[in-house]
Amino acid sequence: MSDLVKATSILLLIVFFSGCEDEIRNIAEINESPSPDLSREVNPLDINVDGFDFLEKMQGHWTGPLRIIADDFDWFAFDYRAISPSHIHGIFEGGSAGNLLTSFFVTDFKNTRTIMARNGGLLNGIYRTSYFVLDSIRYDADNSKYFRLVDANGGAAIMYMELRFKSDSLYFNAYTSRLGLNLMPVRHMTFRSSRKNPELALQAAQQLGFPQNNSAWDFSGGFRQDLLYINPGDTEPKSATFLAQQTGSNDVFTLADESRDPFRIQDHPYLGYLTVNIVRNTAIEDKGWFLYLSKEPLTDSNGFFINESFSSVLRFPEIIATENSFNFTYMHPGEYYVTVIADANEDGSISAGDITHVSQKIELSPEQTLTVTIDNINIQN
Amino acid sequence: MRAGFVLIVILGISSCNQTPNLLEGSWSVSSDFYKANYRITKQGRMHHALILMYDDGTTRFKHDPLNPNYLFKSLRSRNDGIYVDAISGATKSKNTQANFRISQINIDTLFVDQYIKGKPISEVWVRMKN
Numbered sequence: 049m050s051d052l053v054k055a056t057s058i059l060l061l062i063v064f065f066s067g068c069e070d071e072i073r074n075i076a077e078i079n080e081s082p083s084p085d086l087s088r089e090v091n092p093l094d095i096n097v098d099g100f101d102f103l104e105k106m107q108g109h110w111t112g113p114l115r116i117i118a119d120d121f122d123w124f125a126f127d128y129r130a131i132s133p134s135h136i137h138g139i140f141e142g143g144s145a146g147n148l149l150t151s152f153f154v155t156d157f158k159n160t161r162t163i164m165a166r167n168g169g170l171l172n173g174i175y176r177t178s179y180f181v182l183d184s185i186r187y188d189a190d191n192s193k194y195f196r197l198v199d200a201n202g203g204a205a206i207m208y209m210e211l212r213f214k215s216d217s218l219y220f221n222a223y224t225s226r227l228g229l230n231l232m233p234v235r236h237m238t239f240r241s242s243r244k245n246p247e248l249a250l251q252a253a254q255q256l257g258f259p260q261n262n263s264a265w266d267f268s269g270g271f272r273q274d275l276l277y278i279n280p281g282d283t284e285p286k287s288a289t290f291l292a293q294q295t296g297s298n299d300v301f302t303l304a305d306e307s308r309d310p311f312r313i314q315d316h317p318y319l320g321y322l323t324v325n326i327v328r329n330t331a332i333e334d335k336g337w338f339l340y341l342s343k344e345p346l347t348d349s350n351g352f353f354i355n356e357s358f359s360s361v362l363r364f365p366e367i368i369a370t371e372n373s374f375n376f377t378y379m380h381p382g383e384y385y386v387t388v389i390a391d392a393n394e395d396g397s398i399s400a401g402d403i404t405h406v407s408q409k410i411e412l413s414p415e416q417t418l419t420v421t422i423d424n425i426n427i428q429n
Numbered sequence: 430m431r432a433g434f435v436l437i438v439i440l441g442i443s444s445c446n447q448t449p450n451l452l453e454g455s456w457s458v459s460s461d462f463y464k465a466n467y468r469i470t471k472q473g474r475m476h477h478a479l480i481l482m483y484d485d486g487t488t489r490f491k492h493d494p495l496n497p498n499y500l501f502k503s504l505r506s507r508n509d510g511i512y513v514d515a516i517s518g519a520t521k522s523k524n525t526q527a528n529f530r531i532s533q534i535n536i537d538t539l540f541v542d543q544y545i546k547g548k549p550i551s552e553v554w555v556r557m558k559n
Contacts, residue, residue, distance in 0.1 A: 115461075118550050210487035212486055219485070219486025220487075221486060238485060
């Protein structure tokens with residue numbers, strides 16, 4: 049047998065066995081996907097031409113599954129209602145961890161009448177507000193309409209959100225690059241939802257004369273670059289973002305000032321505040337609790353939980369065991385049922401053994417600050 | 430002597446084929462968040478997943494032969510029946526997490542983990558019938 053054959057056989061063996069290794073190292077890391085236009089350019093869409101209908105489409109109590117990065121939630125909700133003739137607002141109130149809001153409003157930006165979004169909140173001790181601007185629309189063959197809003201400073205290269213409406217369905221995806229720290233945005237949130245309880249938004253729209261093509265907040269002068277958040281190590285801002293870090297007991301109002309956010313919570317018309325206090329008894333002394341605001345009562349007249357009413361939940365914060373009070377901000381005025389469910393068995397969800405009370409009806413007026421106390425959490429389910 | 434080397438080579442080949450390659454074909458996935466169809470082919474030692482259709486509610490497209498898109502292009506078989514994709518190429522990198530990890534449930538079903546920031550999103554892919 050020749051040396052050539054021998055060498056070839058050995059080479060083949062090496063090739064074959066190397067294909068069986070446990071720890072594969074591959075430098076390709078190819079993960080191609082359809083590439084949207086991720087330009088740093090920000091070109092507002094003129095809603096005098098098209099796109100003004102976004103505000104009307106956005107109205108509703110949107111419920112459905114939600115994915116945040118790799119965490120899935122079977123059910124989630126955003127309650128979008130008008131808060132002025134040209135501004136619509138919705139928020140997720142997470143409870144002890146914080147909240148996340150996105151509102152949409154008519155404005156003038158870069159000499160264009162357009163729609164902007166204000167997205168952010170106070171989450172895990174960080175106050176952040178980012179501004180987006182409508183830059184594109186698409187009509188799909190199934191009679192649905194797509195809208196994209198991009199970072200108002202860095203464009204889609206920094207972050208963007210996409211919303212597509214088809215009848216009473218909303219498909220909402222958001223992409224972020226950690227304010228430009230990453231090379232390009234990746235999917236951050238996916239929310240697939242359907243519209244419920246349209247009468248809630250309809251009532252607000254009728255009261256406010258919504259929607260109107262009037263500027264809700266003036267951004268015609270753009271953003272002052274010296275006020276925007278700058279990533280560590282950078283010399284100029286990448287995103288239209290205002291940011292402040294909670295260091296002690298500073299509340300959302302103080303943090304808004306510290307962040308130099310131009311459009312602060314107190315600048316929002318029509319919205320109110322609701323504080324819910326609970327009085328603990330021995331059965332729930334050291335238990336976390338779920339707090340629900342809903343359109344329908346979540347319990348029967350005896351205080352037992354009614355599962356069928358859960359689809360009417362509008363806000364659903366979770367409160368840790370050491371807290372006895374929760375303050376809802378950015379509250380749409382109207383009627384609500386307040387229900388506290390103490391997580392007696394500490395399984396992190398509503399289940400048999402948890403302790404409730406008869407849902408309590410409240411009514412919040414525009415710009416009202418209301419406090420309620422629930423002191424009868426004693427019905428074990 | 431020659432026969433011995435041939436035998437060794439055959440053994441080498443057979444040891445790499447403990448798991449039959451059942452990945453090739455067209456696959457469908459449907460979750461709460463998106464729908465997609467993929468076609469897996471083997472190119473050398475790598476498996477490619479061509480995206481035939483994708484719809485996550487806002488990004489919606491069908492395969493365009495002039496502009497093909499791939500979910501992955503570097504899926505490789507381990508010797509335990511698992512396929513993994515895109516282990517970090519930087520040999521000194523601390524990131525040795527696969528982007529995809531695929532195992533066969535049966536000839537028509539795959540169990541797919543896609544890792545996002547180290548956390549898996551698990552899916553079941555079903556073979557599409559032609």
